[in-house]
Amino acid sequence: MDMVMTWLDPLRKTAEIGGPVVVILMGVSVLTLAVVLYKLWQFSAAGVGRHKALSEAIEAWDRADRTGARAALDRSTSYLVPIVDMALTSERTASERLQAEAELRFGRLERGMRFLDSVAQLAPLLGLFGTVLGMIEAFQSLQDAGAQVDPSILAGGIWVALLTTAVGLVVAMPTALILSWFEGRMEAERLFAEKAIFTVLSPSGRKASSHLPAAMEPAHG
DSSP states (O other), rough: HHHHHHOOOOOOHHHHHHHHHHHHHHHHHHHHHHHHHHEEEHHHHHTTTOOOHHHHHHHHHTTTOOHHHHHHHHHOOOTTTTHHHHHHHHHTTHHHHHHHHHHHHHHHTTTTTTHHHHHHHHHHHHHHHHHHHHHHHHHHHHHHTSSSOOOHHEEEEHHHHHHHHHHHHHHHHHHHHHHHHHHHHHHHHHHHHHHHHHHSSOHHHHHHHHTOOOSSSOOOO
């Protein structure tokens, strides 16, 4: 309990000094942390980036090894398995249909990322807004002091005002880094899915057999 209070006491003092803007930013940071933890769990549960068995299935299919492709596909836990299974089951499935199905799954994985993007962009602006309000209050206090101007009044008001900008940057910078990492993972997933769909629909083994020289083609009749 004492350890918790040791962590919470500085936050409480910062909120009291910074005012409502800092309180709002602290609330946004808690919500942002919850979204990030949820996204990490979601990526892990979906098997994002873990496509070893699925890659083996695609490579086997590319070699015209239908049995090996099926066996590897059954071992995969990737969220892209239904897409590849659809392509393997019916090779006539249009690539546009498969890409649309893949994008539907990508859309589910990208839920919440727009919120992170909004936090990364708006948190510094919200902090700057708090700084402007604090500066206005500091200069009003300086004006009220009249001829008896105390520099500490202005200095104290300025550092308190700048506190909101600092808090806004503290919230925005890690959010932007985490969002960039999520976006990089999703870009890699799209490239993998595109390659998988193209390989299944146009395997090199089938291309090779369809372009055999006439002398090597089996005789008929």
